[in-house]
Amino acid sequence: MASQLDAKHLIGLLLGAEEDWPRAFEQLLARLGPIRTADGVSHDVTVERLTIEPFDLRQDVHPDLVIDRLAYWYYHPREWLKKAALVNGTYLLNSPFTFQSMEKHSAYCAMLRLGLKVPETVLVPYKHPVDNARWAYTAAKYNQPFDLDAIAEKLGYPLYMKPFDGGGWRGVSRVRNRDELHRAYDDSGEMLMHLQESIEGYDVFARSLTVGAETMVMNFRPELPMHDRYAVSHDFLTPETGSEVLAISRLINAFFRWEFNSCEVLVRGTEVHPIDYANACPDIAVTSLHYYFPWAISALLKWSLFCTITGRRPRLDLETANYFEIADSDRSYSEKLTDYAALAEKYFQTDRYQDFCASALPNLDDVVRDWVASPDFDALLVDTVRATYPQAEHDRFLAHFRGLLRLWEKDNAGLG
Ligand SMILES: Nc1ncnc2c1ncn2[C@@H]1O[C@H](COP(=O)(O)OP(=O)(O)O)[C@@H](O)[C@H]1O
Ligand SMILES: [Mg+2]
Numbered sequence: 001m002a003s004q005l006d007a008k009h010l011i012g013l014l015l016g017a018e019e020d021w022p023r024a025f026e027q028l029l030a031r032l033g034p035i036r037t038a039d040g041v042s043h044d045v046t047v048e049r050l051t052i053e054p055f056d057l058r059q060d061v062h063p064d065l066v067i068d069r070l071a072y073w074y075y076h077p078r079e080w081l082k083k084a085a086l087v088n089g090t091y092l093l094n095s096p097f098t099f100q101s102m103e104k105h106s107a108y109c110a111m112l113r114l115g116l117k118v119p120e121t122v123l124v125p126y127k128h129p130v131d132n133a134r135w136a137y138t139a140a141k142y143n144q145p146f147d148l149d150a151i152a153e154k155l156g157y158p159l160y161m162k163p164f165d166g167g168g169w170r171g172v173s174r175v176r177n178r179d180e181l182h183r184a185y186d187d188s189g190e191m192l193m194h195l196q197e198s199i200e201g202y203d204v205f206a207r208s209l210t211v212g213a214e215t216m217v218m219n220f221r222p223e224l225p226m227h228d229r230y231a232v233s234h235d236f237l238t239p240e241t242g243s244e245v246l247a248i249s250r251l252i253n254a255f256f257r258w259e260f261n262s263c264e265v266l267v268r269g270t271e272v273h274p275i276d277y278a279n280a281c282p283d284i285a286v287t288s289l290h291y292y293f294p295w296a297i298s299a300l301l302k303w304s305l306f307c308t309i310t311g312r313r314p315r316l317d318l319e320t321a322n323y324f325e326i327a328d329s330d331r332s333y334s335e336k337l338t339d340y341a342a343l344a345e346k347y348f349q350t351d352r353y354q355d356f357c358a359s360a361l362p363n364l365d366d367v368v369r370d371w372v373a374s375p376d377f378d379a380l381l382v383d384t385v386r387a388t389y390p391q392a393e394h395d396r397f398l399a400h401f402r403g404l405l406r407l408w409e410k411d412n413a414g415l416g
Contacts, residue, residue: 006034007043009308012050012063014070014077020286020384022049024297025067027376031367032301035309038359043309052076061088064308067260067300071096072280085314091307093260097316099280103165104194107277110255114327115336116248117273120197122151123164128189152181155197163191167279174198199273202266204236208249209262209282209289209296212303213348215249216295217242220264227400232291232407237267244272247337247344252277254344255323257316259303286381287388287397290404294412298368306356312349365412372409381405 011029013022026047035043048063052074061084071078084090085097111118125143129135152159152175161184162172171191173184185193207220207230219231237245249263252274262282266273284300286293306312326339345351357364371377385397 007041007309009043009045009065010063011045011047011304011308012066013047014050014066014068014081016070016074018069018285019387020380021284021293021297021300023380024286024293024371024377025301027380028297028301028367028371031371032361032364035305035360037309037356043360045305045308050077052080055080055083057083057087061090063090065091065093065304067093067304069281072099085316089314091312091314093304094258094280095314095316098257099278103278104162104276105164107252107256107274108194111248111252111274111277114251114255114323114340115333117271119199119273119275120155122155122195124148124151124185124193124195126188126190126192127185130190148181148185149178151195152178155195158198158200160196160198161185161188161193162196163188164194165192166276196275199266199268199275202268202273204267206237206245206265206267207262208245208265209284209292210249210253210258210260211296211299212259212306213345213350213353214299214303215246215253216292216299217245217249218292227287227290227397230289230292232404238270241267241270241272244334244337247341248272248274250344250348251323251337251340254347255318255320257318257347259348260300285388286384287401290401291408293405294368294372294408298364302357302361302364303353305361306353309360310352310356315347369409369412372405377405378402 013025015022029045029047035045037043050063050066066081066084068077068081071081078096081090081092081096085092085095105123108118108121124146129139158174158176159181160172161175161181163170166172171188171193173180173187175181175184175195205220205222206217208215208217217237219233219236221229221231245265245267248265252263253259253261256278258278258280260280260282261277262279263274264276266275283289284293284296289296322343323340326336326343329336331339381401382398385394385401389397
């Protein structure tokens, strides 16, 4: 094919301590080879791990798209990403401009405004003084005394106290009575806390992982150890509730322009209560996702390729008015969800994404299947297990994960 029809693209990875999924991503991309789009162009896509170094604000950014796993705690790469977004128009998963609001609090507020069933939630002021010279004067003059017990009584016990910007269960307490309430608040120190009504006796904890236009809703068991939290189960929600959970995930992700995110809902009877909806750096370790890992890597690969190859532009304007127009109408809850879904699918260009996958990546499912069955994948699993668990547990965990991945292979044989 004539070389003028060839296009080159670069995907950058900003990584912390993870090795498993980046290696998976690199291996799959190499196995996939050049990608031919319907217009006859052959696309050569490479991936590179980015390093951290001084940068000139006017300097070019080479990757077309960056998958970021660092900026939520490491500010130098975060500032580099902001520059890439503003100066260079680089496509970012996720953009710091969206995850500045990527905490529970913003998500709760948006979901309330959109009419979703967020449990009753109250934000209380800091327990300890904020480290700022102006604190004493400001607090003395303007901080209102408040009755913590009265707030808790109104929410009812048990309740949850958790940081407004939480993640990874940091600072989360289940509070059963007054004593526990005061202890938890005293311990909160400089964390800003929500008190939240508990959804007691829920039937299902559903955790959804979204990568661009794809979402997987999984049955999550938070009380179990990490490697057992995701159950391999397919019909754990009724079709109606399953589509409601899916619609809520996609709505919130589209609303905030979060394209790589995990969300949690508690389902009690037919009611779906969202509790945790903002995670800029969702856990996709093979040791957590096991059976769902091939799906997650495929989705990440497909969405990255879709964005780079079709030249999808980052869109940071939230266009909240479009959503609020639906929220403010007299439509029913389920009519609203349907109308939100249309906005979400428009944002994610779901039809275009599916056409792209069908025409430009027809062999991707086969590539993923061959790779999961290959020695490369097994070596990745062995290395990850060795790096994650104490030696005495290696055999047990390897057998556990190999078994789950064999199950994935069996369930996915001959599809696509
Ligand atoms: N309102 C609630 N009702 C019942 N359980 C809750 C509620 N809020 C939190 N939890 C429990 O606490 C865990 C941690 O809370 P979550 O909001 O998910 O914080 P994090 O961001 O740290 O994961 C949840 O996985 C769930 O098991
Ligand atoms: Mg959570």
